[in-house]
Amino acid sequence: MSLQSQLNLEFTSINQIKFRRITIIGGRGRMGKLFAEQLAAIGHQVNALGQQDWDDAEQLLSQAELVIISVPIEYTVDVIKRAAKYLTPSTALCDITSIKIQPTQAMLTHHNGAVMGLHPMFGPSVSSFSEQKVVVCPGRNDDEFQWLLDLIENQGGELITSTPEEHDEMMVFIQATQHFYRFSLGVFFAQANVDIERSLLMSSPSYRQEIEIIKRLFRQNPSLCVDIMLATEERCQAINDLADTYGRLAKLVVNKDREALIKEFEKNKVIFSG
Numbered sequence: 526m527s528l529q530s531q532l533n534l535e536f537t538s539i540n541q542i543k544f545r546r547i548t549i550i551g552g553r554g555r556m557g558k559l560f561a562e563q564l565a566a567i568g569h570q571v572n573a574l575g576q577q578d579w580d581d582a583e584q585l586l587s588q589a590e591l592v593i594i595s596v597p598i599e600y601t602v603d604v605i606k607r608a609a610k611y612l613t614p615s616t617a618l619c620d621i622t623s624i625k626i627q628p629t630q631a632m633l634t635h636h637n638g639a640v641m642g643l644h645p646m647f648g649p650s651v652s653s654f655s656e657q658k659v660v661v662c663p664g665r666n667d668d669e670f671q672w673l674l675d676l677i678e679n680q681g682g683e684l685i686t687s688t689p690e691e692h693d694e695m696m697v698f699i700q701a702t703q704h705f706y707r708f709s710l711g712v713f714f715a716q717a718n719v720d721i722e723r724s725l726l727m728s729s730p731s732y733r734q735e736i737e738i739i740k741r742l743f744r745q746n747p748s749l750c751v752d753i754m755l756a757t758e759e760r761c762q763a764i765n766d767l768a769d770t771y772g773r774l775a776k777l778v779v780n781k782d783r784e785a786l787i788k789e790f791e792k793n794k795v796i797f798s799g
């Protein structure tokens with residue numbers, strides 16, 4: 526897109542912007558801060574409600590046009606219940622928690638107004654929504670979130686609509702088992718006392734990429750990684766199944782069963798051929 530058409534687009538959207546009062550619960554945390562910065566940058570009035578601010582909840586929540594819940598997974602449902610008492614039906618309520626069934630259900634149960642579940646598929650290190658994916662789980666009165674979804678898309682973000690059930694099923698593989706595998710590899714490397722910086726000097730691009738992702742995982746709040754693994758019984762079971770697969774394949778390695786390992790490779794490569 527040419528610079529002129531970008532300027533025209535920005536000019537048009539600035540003309541159409543209705544500045545909103547927004548409260549982000551957990552707004553001083555990693556993701557809360559990112560959303561606060563993005564929304565404030567285009568002129569919305571953004572407040573943060575942190576753990577110590579519940580005495581001001583009436584003022585911070587009852588006037589808000591949009592409330593975003595951005596607290597650790599394990600507190601999300603309790604915080605939704607607590608916040609809902611202060612909301613009027615004209616407030617739109619959404620969350621950005623990494624799981625979607627329980628938060629979306631809790632928002633629909635405890636709030637009478639517009640509800641939407643969102644899951645940003647990126648971490649707090651990004652500088653905008655550009656090229657990032659957000660999973661959208663419609664709840665109630667979706668139109669009231671259209672301006673927020675437009676904002677993400679206008680920045681170059683991609684929205685993927687899903688049910689909370691499909692989302693949580695997919696996240697078993699997209700997140701829970703991935704986090705376990707990277708967490709385990711990190712623990713294993715630390716136990717083996719690997720000199721990471723030295724290893725990077727003589728590494729392949731894929732190793733450097735993988736180490737960067739593991740570093741990012743260990744820079745996050747440990748409760749995020751742990752809660753993503755423990756969020757549902759299905760996740761715990763899938764992680765256990767993955768560990769069984771490691772065990773089965775490791776036995777073939779220990780037994781130096783070259784033929785069986787090649788067979789495993791050939792038999793399973795088909796799902797990755799697309």
Ligand SMILES: NC(=O)c1ccc[n+]([C@@H]2O[C@H](COP(=O)([O-])OP(=O)(O)OC[C@H]3O[C@@H](n4cnc5c(N)ncnc54)[C@H](O)[C@@H]3O)[C@@H](O)[C@H]2O)c1
Pocket residue numbers: 550551552553554555556557574575576577595596597598600601604621622623624644645646647648649745746749
């Ligand atoms: N970090 C990520 O990469 C990422 C990406 C997508 C979604 N998420 C989701 O975003 C949410 C927040 O994650 P984060 O990484 O920003 O966590 P964080 O720990 O950095 O921030 C959470 C914030 O919530 C506050 N908080 C905790 N309990 C509270 C309460 N009772 N009332 C008000 N505030 C409270 C904390 O003080 C903190 O400021 C989680 O649900 C997570 O699943 C995180």
Ligand SMILES: O=C(O)C(=O)C[C@]1(C(=O)O)C=C[C@@H](O)C=C1
Pocket residue numbers: 622623645646647648649650700741
């Ligand atoms: O830090 C990153 O780049 C992330 O992608 C963070 C990440 C993830 O690891 O999957 C963390 C939690 C969210 O639910 C979504 C994204």
